[in-house]
Amino acid sequence: MNTSIAGKTVSFDNRYLHVELTDGRIISTPLSWYAELMGASINDLNNYRFICQGTGIEWEAIDYHLSIESMLLGKSYQEAA
Secondary structure, three states: OOOOOOEEEEEEOOOEEEEEEOOOOEEEEEHHHOHHHHOOOHHHHHOOEEEOOOOEEEEHHHOEEEEHHHHHHOOOHHHHO
């Protein structure tokens, strides 16, 4: 993984997970790819932190981790399994 690709902020709308990268890009993937996130409360969704030098996102309350690289590659959890 290229460690220059790191997250800056995370946001959601009713269909997508959006991650703003430190280089200014914003990537979005369908929330439907992440069953754990779809079932989480707004409070839990907003309670995230970046891990692994910003290359991953952790939602501790729901014990879920997401790689920004997998978002960039356009791979849903189901495709990666």
